[in-house]
Amino acid sequence: MSDAGETSGGKTKPVVYALSRASRCYSCDKKLVPGDITKLEHASEDREVLCQNCAGLDKLEVLLSGNAKVTRLASKYSSVKFTVVRWSALWKTYERVGLLLEPEAIAKARQECGAS
Numbered sequence: 001m002s003d004a005g006e007t008s009g010g011k012t013k014p015v016v017y018a019l020s021r022a023s024r025c026y027s028c029d030k031k032l033v034p035g036d037i038t039k040l041e042h043a044s045e046d047r048e049v050l051c052q053n054c055a056g057l058d059k060l061e062v063l064l065s066g067n068a069k070v071t072r073l074a075s076k077y078s079s080v081k082f083t084v085v086r087w088s089a090l091w092k093t094y095e096r097v098g099l100l101l102e103p104e105a106i107a108k109a110r111q112e113c114g115a116s
């Protein structure tokens with residue numbers, strides 16, 4: 001097992017995972033499809049997958065990487081911030097796909113950038 005790359009400088013950053021394959025929520029048994037945002041709880045050997053709802057992240061919205069300006073502004077406005085990563089089978093590593101932020105922060109940032 002290699003480190004998932006969640007740590008840097010000895011500090012753990014909050015990370016959520018975009019599923020790369022179908023799964024089920026450990027808590028509510030909801031069916032999860034690839035791309036769904038989940039949180040992994042490391043319980044001894046088994047990894048418990050929690051859906052966005054059970055993880056308490058249902059109020060948050062994913063902002064995919066792509067527009068650096070919007071990303072920067074939105075992450076500044078949002079008081080809650082998670083990095084969204086997805087397992088890449090090709091590179092055998094987690095790649096960052098975006099951020100999980102407050103919808104209002106994303107909307108505000110988009111507005112200021114003139115994007116919709």
Ligand SMILES: [Zn+2]
Binds near residue numbers: 030051
């Ligand atoms: Zn659930």
